[in-house]
Amino acid sequence: MWEINTEIKQINTKIYLENILTAVDKYNGVFLFTTDDFESGNHKNIIGLNPIININNSAISYSNKSLSANPLQIIDDIINLNKDDKLNFPLLIGYLSYDYKNEVEEKGLYKNLKSDIFPDLYFSIYEYYIIIPNNSENIKIVQLHFPFSHKKIDLNPLFKTKIKINIQNKVTSYISSSLSKNEFIKNVNQIKNYIKKGDIYQANLTREITGKTEYSPIEIAYKLYHSNSIEFGVFAKIENKYLISTSPERFFKISNNKITTSPIKGTIFKSKNDDVNKKNINELLNSKKELAELSMIVDLLRNDINKICTTNSVNVIKFPEIKELINVYHLYSDIEGQLSTKKFKDIVKALFPGGSISGCPKIRACQIIEELEKQGRGPYTGSYGYINFNQDMDFNILIRTLFYHNKNISFNVGGGITLLSNAVDEYEETIFKAKNIYSAINMEQIYDETYCLKD
Amino acid sequence: MNANKKILIFDNYDSFTYNLYNLIKSVRPNYTYQILRNNNKQIFIYDFDVLIISPGPMTPDKTGLLKDLFIKKIIPDKIPTLGICLGLQFLGYFYNTLVTKSKQAKHGIAVNINHFNKNIFDKIPNNFKAARYNSLEIDINNINKTELEILATEQNQNSVMALKHKTLPFVGLQFHPESFLTQYGDIIINNFFKIYVGN
Numbered sequence: 001m002w003e004i005n006t007e008i009k010q011i012n013t014k015i016y017l018e019n020i021l022t023a024v025d026k027y028n029g030v031f032l033f034t035t036d037d038f039e040s041g042n043h044k045n046i047i048g049l050n051p052i053i054n055i056n057n058s059a060i061s062y063s064n065k066s067l068s069a070n071p072l073q074i075i076d077d078i079i080n081l082n083k084d085d086k087l088n089f090p091l092l093i094g095y096l097s098y099d100y101k102n103e104v105e106e107k108g109l110y111k112n113l114k115s116d117i118f119p120d121l122y123f124s125i126y127e128y129y130i131i132i133p134n135n136s137e138n139i140k141i142v143q144l145h146f147p148f149s150h151k152k153i154d155l156n157p158l159f160k161t162k163i164k165i166n167i168q169n170k171v172t173s174y175i176s177s178s179l180s181k182n183e184f185i186k187n188v189n190q191i192k193n194y195i196k197k198g199d200i201y202q203a204n205l206t207r208e209i210t211g212k213t214e215y216s217p218i219e220i221a222y223k224l225y226h227s228n229s230i231e232f233g234v235f236a237k238i239e240n241k242y243l244i245s246t247s248p249e250r251f252f253k254i255s256n257n258k259i260t261t262s263p264i265k266g267t268i269f270k271s272k273n274d275d276v277n278k279k280n281i282n283e284l285l286n287s288k289k290e291l292a293e294l295s296m297i298v299d300l301l302r303n304d305i306n307k308i309c310t311t312n313s314v315n316v317i318k319f320p321e322i323k324e325l326i327n328v329y330h331l332y333s334d335i336e337g338q339l340s341t342k343k344f345k346d347i348v349k350a351l352f353p354g355g356s357i358s359g360c361p362k363i364r365a366c367q368i369i370e371e372l373e374k375q376g377r378g379p380y381t382g383s384y385g386y387i388n389f390n391q392d393m394d395f396n397i398l399i400r401t402l403f404y405h406n407k408n409i410s411f412n413v414g415g416g417i418t419l420l421s422n423a424v425d426e427y428e429e430t431i432f433k434a435k436n437i438y439s440a441i442n443m444e445q446i447y448d449e450t451y452c453l454k455d
Numbered sequence: 456m457n458a459n460k461k462i463l464i465f466d467n468y469d470s471f472t473y474n475l476y477n478l479i480k481s482v483r484p485n486y487t488y489q490i491l492r493n494n495n496k497q498i499f500i501y502d503f504d505v506l507i508i509s510p511g512p513m514t515p516d517k518t519g520l521l522k523d524l525f526i527k528k529i530i531p532d533k534i535p536t537l538g539i540c541l542g543l544q545f546l547g548y549f550y551n552t553l554v555t556k557s558k559q560a561k562h563g564i565a566v567n568i569n570h571f572n573k574n575i576f577d578k579i580p581n582n583f584k585a586a587r588y589n590s591l592e593i594d595i596n597n598i599n600k601t602e603l604e605i606l607a608t609e610q611n612q613n614s615v616m617a618l619k620h621k622t623l624p625f626v627g628l629q630f631h632p633e634s635f636l637t638q639y640g641d642i643i644i645n646n647f648f649k650i651y652v653g654n
Contacts, residue, residue, distance in 0.1 A: 106492075198541075198591045199512050201562035288564070295563035295586070299471060299634050306473040312481040316635045361470040364512035419560055419590075 002053075004082050004091070004125065005145040006389070012137050015130070016162040017225060020047055021218045021235060023158045029126065030093050030236040032386065034134050037229050037326065043134035046386060048093045048126035050153045052146055053078075055094070056119040063148050071121050072345040078125070079344060079391065087389035089131055089142050094123030095236075095243075095384040095398065098377040101353045101366055109363055111370050115378030117405055122238055123387075128155060165222050170214035172409060172441040178375060179207040181427055187372040188423035194368055195419045202296050203359035203368050206377065206414025207430065213441055217242040217404045220441055224402065227436040229325035232396030234384045243379060245401040246436065248325060249332075251354050251383045252305075254347075254393040257339050259305055263297040263356040264323070265416060266290035266331030269432065281322055281329055289420040290331050294320055296418075298333050300355035300362065307350035309337030327436075342391050354397050357381035359416070378403070380412040402437055411437055460652060463503035464490040467511025467518055467541055471588075474633035475509060475539060482644045493519025499527065505535050505652055508542030510631065514591065515541060515548035525549060535624040535651035537644075540589055543618065543627025550601045550620075553594035558614055560590040565636040567610035574606055574619060575626060575646040579639045582610055586634035593618070593629070624651040 024031050027049040034043035053062045060069045075092060082091055097120045102110045114120065127150070131140040141155070157163075179187065184207055191203050213220070221235040221244045234245040250262040266287065268280045284290060298316055306314050314337035323330045341347070358381075359365025380403075385395030402411045413430035415421075431438075462479065466472045476490060486505075491498050493511075498520060506529060508521065516522075518541065529536055538546050544554050565584040570576040593615045598605055606626070607617035619626045626647055632640035648654065 195562070196556065196560065196590050198514055198589070201588050201590075292561075292563035295634075295636055296588070299474060299563070299586070299588075299631075299636075302635060303471050303473045306477045311477055311484065314477065319635075355470070361468065361510075361512045363468050363470075418562065 001077055001081055002147050006087060007143045007145065009141045009143075011139050011141060013139060013159055014137050015132060015139065015158060017222065018163040018165045019158050019160070021165070021221050022163050023047070023049055024235055025218055025237055027153050028237050030124070030234065032093070032384070033225070033230065033233040033235070035225065035228075035230045035233065036135055038134055038231060043231070045132040045134065046090060046093070047130040047132070048090065048124065048128070049130070049155070050127035050151070051124035052127050052144070052150050053125040055121070055123045057121050062146075063150055071123070072348055075123060075344050075387070079387065082389060083391055084389045088392060089140065089388060090129050090386040091389045092123045092125055093386045094121070095379050095382055096121050096348065096352060097379040097382040098353050098357070100382065104349045104352050105363065110366060113370055113376040115376040118238065118241060118243070118378050118403065127153065130158070165218060167219055167223065170219075170442065172211045172213035172215065172443045174444055175210040175212060177207050177209050178373065184427050184430070185423040188417050188421060188426050190372060191368065191417040192419055192421065200365045200368060201360045202293060202416055202418050203365040204357050204381070204414055204416050205369065205372060205426070206381070206412045207373070208375070208380075208410055208412045209434070210408065210410045211441070211443055212407055213404070213409045214407075215441060217244070220244055220402060220404065220409075223440040224436065227440050228327060234396070234398075234401075236384070240405075242404040243384075243401065244404065245384060245396065245398055247396045247399050247401065248323070248330060249356065249397040249399060251385070251395045251397045252351060252393070253395075254339065254391070256392070257342070258336060259309065259339050260317075260334055260336050261301045261305060262332055262334050263294065263301055264330045264332045265294040265297055265356065267429075267433070268329050270327050270329065277329075284329060284331055285320060285322065289418065291320060292420070293416055293418055294331055294333055296360050297356050298335060300360045301335050304351050304355060305335065305337045308339055308341050308346055310340045313338035344387065347393075352383070353381060354383065356416075357397055357399065377412065400433065400437065402441070409441060459485060459487060460504040461487045461489070461502065462505045462507060463498065463501060464488060464507045464509060465498065465521060465524075466490050466492045466509045468492060469509045469511040469541075471631060471633055472509040475507065478633045478640055479507065479644055482641050483648060493521060496520070498524055503534070506537070508536065508538035508545060510540035510542065510588065512541075515544040515554055518545055521545055522549065530623070533623060535647075536626070537647050538625070538627040539633070540629060540631060543615075543629050544591060544593060546603065546618065546620070546625055546627045547593035550603050552597045552601050552603065554591055555594050557590055557592040558612060561587040562590075563588060563636075566612075566630070568607050568616050568630060569610045570607035570617065574650060575617070575643050576607060577646050579642055583638045584636065585616070585630035585632070585638065586636035587630055588634075589629060626651070
């Protein structure tokens with residue numbers, strides 16, 4: 001195990017998005033971002049470049065060496081050796097996939113479905129972290145020094161003049177959906193049957209859309225960045241594959257021993273007419289279906305954080321609140337608690353997979369999802385985020401996320417199904433939710449996938 | 456101070472078990488708690504004074520070792536038992552009432568609870584709000600022929616929301632006292648301990 005030293009520089013400069021995306025692509029990096037339409041203060045952008053230590057499902061690798069390891073245990077060992085309350089920047093950045101659920105529960109409960117493209121878990125310790133507060137040029141550059149030799153990189157191109165990204169008119173051809181429209185509708189009704197029988201109260205059903213694209217990952221990331229308000233975005237290159245997330249949802253944040261989780265349920269699309277918006281917001285705030293679904297998730301997340309919080313410290317802070325993005329309004333809630341453990345392993349075991357993208361009761365819901373989706377989800381509906389030297393953490397829910405591998409792209413769309421769901425409406429909502437992705441990659445017209453996108 | 460009692464929380468692979476644990480622990484902080492899943496044979500070895508049956512998925516016959524535990528230990532030793540949701544339905548099933556589809560399935564919705572101001576509802580206002588998460592319920596018409604009696608119903612809807620055994624220390628709640636939508640959850644739990652556990 002290694003002790004890692006840090007060197008911090010503070011500079012004042014503008015860094016262009018184009019340069020960030022290019023550097024991430026060149027140096028196997030990661031970019032955690034919040035778009036500029038969010039005010040500064042609470043939000044920051046984090047770039048990690050040049051991964052020196054990588055941890056996946058079963059091994060830790062560095063300097064051409066690879067040792068088998070239990071990933072959660074080794075992450076806790078690295079944190080314990082390097083924790084420092086004064087250092088509020090990342091030590092590790094990475095993700096857990098939805099399929100990692102198989103590792104956190106007792107054996108035999110799940111079928112062990114997996115996606116074979118991305119690892120189930122992937123965390124890196126990068127040579128450089130660049131922290132940019134939102135709408136600010138006050139930038140912190142952290143260089144990590146490791147007690148072994150490794151490849152170095154040149155940061156200068158990041159700060160030079162703007163690199164130009166020429167977006168030409170290219171297309172993405174549609175290959176398939178893992179569930180056809182009829183299968184999706186049949187599965188929604190099957191979930192409703194399970195609810196009527198008493199198996200569950202709610203389950204999140206999704207389908208995977210695949211295609212082949214002419215766009216480069218940088219171009220897709222650039223277009224998606226500008227497609228919406230994005231609070232918990234990610235652009236990452238992992239083993240020559242790319243993950244691009246436009247997530248609006250925080251899974252959990254840990255700061256000063258306090259954990260906050262912020263589930264989203266309920267979406268309405270913005271109109272250009274303010275009166276219509278006011279009326280729609282009012283309807284959302286009073287929608288029996290949406291409030292019931294959010295309540296369920298709030299109780300589920302209270303349960304999950306109660307596993308790792310002190311008695312009587314878990315409180316519902318906001319319920320319900322409206323979150324406004326460029327093209328939609330969401331209903332959400334904040335739940336807080338005081339942690340009784342700081343071990344990453346305990347936190348993962350208590351919380352994963354996220355309640356808002358699985359269902360309730362969670363284990364039975366995940367079993368039903370396996371039965372109906374028939375395939376693993378990979379990192380989709382997993383969680384991307386960072387773990388700081390001071391043990392603060394922030395992780396998103398990987399929804400509205402596109403995966404790229406050798407010109408092949410895939411993304412999932414889905415929604416929460418309750419007894420009050422209408423199967424056809426649910427199918428159409430999956431298309432609405434992916435509207436920004438469809439248009440960013442210019443996916444060719446497929447009737448089933450686009451008929452309700454017309455204004 | 457409360458004497459130390461050992462509480463077994465019987466977990467039906469549910470997602471509200473730790474809310475229930477937190478609620479009970481906040482009411483009786485000095486008790487000792489053990490949470491075991493419904494198929495864990497440790498439940499026959501662990502020595503406990505009170506049984507809490509968690510909510511859970513599916514039907515009351517699919518509760519692992521619970522029926523066995525009732526026959527071998529809970530009834531012979533008259534162990535005070537509080538069953539929530541599926542836990543109430545288990546009591547109904549065990550004492551041969553009908554468990555049927557609910558007149559109106561509700562999940563994550565607070566309803567008004569009507570009660571008789573006695574037992575666990577002592578000093579709790581009538582028509583208080585409580586969260587429902589159930590698709591199944593106990594057939595209300597059948598109860599009086601059994602060893603169970605009704606303690607509360609849903610307002611404007613003749614559905615059983617709480618019951619107790621006529622002679623043994625068993626209580627069931629169809630609503631969820633641990634939900635953030637429920638009022639007086641802590642007082643109901645406190646009343647249960649005062650009446651059936653003695654402190």
